Amino acid sequence: MTDSVKGGKMNEIKIAPSVLSADFAAMGAAVEKLEKCGADMIHCDVMDGTFVPKITFGGDMIAAIRRHTALPLDVHLMVVNPQNQVRFFAEAGANFITVHREACGENLKNVLRLIKNCGAHCGVVVNPDTPLREVYDCLELCDMLLIMSVYPGLGGQKFIDYVLPKVEEARRIFDAQGIGKDIEIDGGITEENVRRVKDAGANVIVTGNTVFKSDDMAKTIANLRTL
Ligand code: DX5
Ligand code: ZN
Numbered sequence: 001m002t003d004s005v006k007g008g009k010m011n012e013i014k015i016a017p018s019v020l021s022a023d024f025a026a027m028g029a030a031v032e033k034l035e036k037c038g039a040d041m042i043h044c045d046v047m048d049g050t051f052v053p054k055i056t057f058g059g060d061m062i063a064a065i066r067r068h069t070a071l072p073l074d075v076h077l078m079v080v081n082p083q084n085q086v087r088f089f090a091e092a093g094a095n096f097i098t099v100h101r102e103a104c105g106e107n108l109k110n111v112l113r114l115i116k117n118c119g120a121h122c123g124v125v126v127n128p129d130t131p132l133r134e135v136y137d138c139l140e141l142c143d144m145l146l147i148m149s150v151y152p153g154l155g156g157q158k159f160i161d162y163v164l165p166k167v168e169e170a171r172r173i174f175d176a177q178g179i180g181k182d183i184e185i186d187g188g189i190t191e192e193n194v195r196r197v198k199d200a201g202a203n204v205i206v207t208g209n210t211v212f213k214s215d216d217m218a219k220t221i222a223n224l225r226t227l
Helices: 024-036 059-066 086-092 101-117 132-138 161-176 194-200 217-226
Strands: 014-017 042-047 073-078 096-100 121-126 144-148 182-186 204-207
Touching: 014 042, 014 217, 024 042, 024 059, 024 217, 042 059, 059 073, 059 086, 073 086, 073 204, 086 096, 086 101, 096 101, 096 144, 101 121, 101 132, 121 132, 121 182, 132 161, 144 161, 161 182, 161 194, 194 204, 204 217
Parallel strands: 014 204, 042 073, 073 096, 096 121, 121 144, 144 182, 182 204
Antiparallel strands: none
């Protein structure tokens, strides 16, 4: 398995396709196909129409997806006041719940603790313009750090290069602490740029359009893992 970490603990590359690009009317089949094609996790984009303009789905969809796969469900909450929601998502079967720094403000650490208390792994998400220093104090508490490489809200956008130094900085911090924490990257990942995000230190690769628009999903997932 490819290793994205130079020092510290090894971090396995995991491919987390985003069902935002799936046919919502055939979600069960889409998730089963992703599992059969070698996905490591299922990334579920929850949008509330306030934190981002669009609305996708809530906890009932996570519960429905849960019935179609044994893979870990990685729930990315693009919602305001996520503290009011995390319990529903944990009960629905989410294994990872990530919340935005920009949505939590001063309450971030409490929200992360709440996620853990609900029995899920927790993560913090930073938008492309949010510097890592805004989350330094909660990195220890997080099981995962999610760095957005597009502005949240839409699939199929172009990868933003200037987030790569932030990925490198995060990996340096985790290396210095001797911990191989997962760094997830989300938005605009393709077979062309995936090597660069891994070299920067990301090891959980979210991908919507690249996987769903592919003619050979299994091959694309394998390529994203090994390229
Ligand atoms: C954007 C979402 C992403 C998105 C990724 O707000 O968080 O997960 O679905 O899709 P692609 O890979 O198409 O950019
Ligand atoms: Zn996402």
